[in-house]
Amino acid sequence: MRTHARGLVLDGGRVRGVTTAEGEVVDAGFAVDAMGRSSRLGHWLEEAGWERAPVARMRIDLGYATASFRRGDELGTTVVAHSMAGPKSAYQPTLTEPGALAAVEGDRWSVVLAGYADHRPVADPAAFLARMRRCVEPLRTVAEACEMTGGVDTFRFTESVRRDYTRLGRLPGGLVAVGDALASVNPVYGHGLTLAALEANCLAAHLRSSGTAWREPGWGYFRRAAVAVDAAWQLSTTADLAQPHVTGPYPPGYRLLRWAGDRLTEASVLDSAVNTAYMNVAHLVEHPRALTRPALLLRAARVLLAAGDRA
Numbered sequence: 001m002r003t004h005a006r007g008l009v010l011d012g013g014r015v016r017g018v019t020t021a022e023g024e025v026v027d028a029g030f031a032v033d034a035m036g037r038s039s040r041l042g043h044w045l046e047e048a049g050w051e052r053a054p055v056a057r058m059r060i061d062l063g064y065a066t067a068s069f070r071r072g073d074e075l076g077t078t079v080v081a082h083s084m085a086g087p088k089s090a091y092q093p094t095l096t097e098p099g100a101l102a103a104v105e106g107d108r109w110s111v112v113l114a115g116y117a118d119h120r121p122v123a124d125p126a127a128f129l130a131r132m133r134r135c136v137e138p139l140r141t142v143a144e145a146c147e148m149t150g151g152v153d154t155f156r157f158t159e160s161v162r163r164d165y166t167r168l169g170r171l172p173g174g175l176v177a178v179g180d181a182l183a184s185v186n187p188v189y190g191h192g193l194t195l196a197a198l199e200a201n202c203l204a205a206h207l208r209s210s211g212t213a214w215r216e217p218g219w220g221y222f223r224r225a226a227v228a229v230d231a232a233w234q235l236s237t238t239a240d241l242a243q244p245h246v247t248g249p250y251p252p253g254y255r256l257l258r259w260a261g262d263r264l265t266e267a268s269v270l271d272s273a274v275n276t277a278y279m280n281v282a283h284l285v286e287h288p289r290a291l292t293r294p295a296l297l298l299r300a301a302r303v304l305l306a307a308g309d310r311a
Contacts (some may be wrong), residue, residue: 005035010048014173014215030214032203033177037161037184041177050172053163056233058249060186060240062157063120067128069109069146079103081138084188086269087262091242093119098188099135101142108149109142114188117245123152160185160240162233166226171217176203183229185236194284198228231287264291267300270307274300 009017009025017025033041042052075081082100089095099113113121113131121131125148132143162183165171179196206221207213213220238257240246251257268278277296280286290296 008041008044008048008172008175010050010172015175028174030174031176033175033181034179036180039163039177039181041181042163045172050170051168053165053177054167056162056164056249057159058237058240058246059159060157060243060246061117061120061159062114062186062188063116063154064112064114064157064188065121065123065128065152065154066110066112067125067152068104068149069111069142070149071103071107071109071146074141074145075138078138081136083136083139086265088266091239093134096136097131097134099132099139101139109146111139111142116243120156121152121154123154125152128152157187160233160236162229164226165222166219171219171222173216174214174218176206176218176221178203178225182225183233185232186240189232189236189239189282191232191236191284195228195232198284199225202228227287228284231284234288235282260291260297263304264296264300267303271299271303274303 003024003026004021005018006021007019008015008031009019015028015031017027018031019025033039035041042055045052080100080102083096084098085091085093085095093115097113098115099111101109101111104110111132113128113135115121121128129143129148132139134140135143162185163177163181165177165182178199180192182199183195185191185195202224203221205224206218209220210216234251238251238254238261241248241250241254242258264274264278268275274296277286277290277293281288281291
C-alpha cells in the first residue's frame with residue numbers, strides 16, 4: 001500500500017495505527033519515523049497529548065553543487081579523491097577549494113564542490129569548472145581533460161538538527177525514529193548513510209532484546225542510537241565551529257577539543273598510523289574517543305616534533 005501518512009493513532013500508551021491523507025487508518029503495532037529532516041512526528045505527538053523530543057540545532061549555511069563528467073583513464077587507478085580546508089588555512093578555502101570526486105557507473109566521474117555562506121557554489125558550469133581548477137590535482141585533471149555531461153545541481157543545507165528522544169519523560173510503545181528524522185548533520189563529512197546504517201543495527205539489537213520489545217517504549221533503541229548520533233554530532237559540530245560565521249552553541253571544552261583536533265589533523269597527513277586512526281573516526285568506524293588513546297597522542301606528538309625539527 002502506497003499513501004501519505006498524516007498522523008498516528010495512539011491508544012493505551014502505544015501506537016495502534018497510522019492515519020493516511022485519505023482519512024483512513026492503517027493498523028500498525030510498530031511505527032518507524034523515517035520522514036527525514038521535515039519529520040512531523042513531534043507535531044503528531046503533541047496533538048495526541050505527548051511531548052515532542054527536544055531539538056538541538058547548529059546553523060551552518062552550507063551550499064554544495066554536483067556535476068558529472070565522462071571518465072576515461074586520465075586518473076589511472078584512482079577512484080576517489082577529496083580535499084577539505086584544514087588548520088593551516090584556518091579552515092578557509094585560501095589554499096585549496098573543498099571538493100571530492102568518485103568513479104561511478106556509466107564511466108562517469110561524480111564531482112561535488114562545497115562552500116559556506118557567501119562562498120557557496122553556484123549552478124553556472126563555467127564557475128564550477130573554474131572552482132575545480134582550484135581543487136587538488138585529481139579534480140583539476142578532470143576539469144581539464146573530461147567533458148561535463150549535463151548541468152550543475154546545487155543544494156543548500158542551512159543547519160544540522162538532532163532530536164533527542166532519550167530526554168523525554170515518557171514515550172509511546174511501538175515507536176522509533178531513524179535517519180535524518182533522528183539526526184541530520186553536515187553532509188560534507190559523509191556521515192548520513194553511515195549513521196542511518198548504524199541506527200538500523202541499533203534497532204535490530206533492540207528488537208532482538210526481547211520478544212515484546214516492539215510493543216514497548218523504544219528506550220533501548222534510542223539509548224543505543226544516541227551513541228552513534230553523539231559521535232557524528234560531536235565530529236560535525238566541532239569541525240563546523242571552525243567557520244567564522246558559525247556562532248555556536250559551543251560544547252564544553254571546545255577550545256581544547258579544537259586544538260587537539262587540529263594537531264591530530266596535521267599529524268594525520270604526515271604519518272600513516274595516525275591517518276588510519278583519524279580516518280576510522282572520520283568514517284564512524286570508531287568512536288571519537290579512540291583519538292584520545294595515549295599511544296596515538298604520543299605518536300602524533302612525535303610526528304609533529306620531528307616535522308618541526310626538519311622545517
